[in-house]
Amino acid sequence: NAGVTQTPKFQVLKTGQSMTLQCAQDMNHEYMSWYRQDPGMGLRLIHYSVGAGITDQGEVPNGYNVSRSTTEDFPLRLLSAAPSQTSVYFCASRIKTGSSYEQYFGPGTRLTVT
């Protein structure tokens, strides 16, 4: 199993540009999510999906779009990048284990918006 994979690893954008961060998992997990990590703030949930065709907003969704056409893939789109979106982005998938969950993270994408 490759687990959760993300591309690219690094990206620099100019303000106003758009791009898509790719995320894929090969564990057949229904639930996938996107987080951003900022210094001193831990990880904050951007969007999540409980299965193909179903997405919902997390804590900080503004400026981001997602779609989930397959179980494996969950891309994150920045429509018009802003410097406030400079961050490290992590994709995750999770599975129920008993009364809890186990969540698996990708290696992250470091995005800089100038």
Next chain:
Amino acid sequence: GDSVTQMEGPVTLSEEAFLTINCTYTATGYPSLFWYVQYPGEGLQLLLKATKADDKGSNKGFEATYRKETTSFHLEKGSVQVSDSAVYFCALTTYNNNDMRFGAGTRLTVKP
């Protein structure tokens, strides 16, 4: 809403020192509690977890006990190594919640 508070870092220790990283939580339901570790340039890896009160999670010499009476889940290790240098995150989730709440993270540096 649910939240996690971790002790602020950074924490610098000498090899073989005792480690404690404090974590307290606020939750409306019955949360599961987690510690994740992030090594430089990598994603988060699950270190240990506990799903109910008085459970003790352990892994790689690290331990944490789910204390409902003090709403805490402090991470401990008896003798740290240089290879333990990383950022540690405390987190919680409740079964009917689609979010996992993270603390701000504590950076640990272990010097030889």
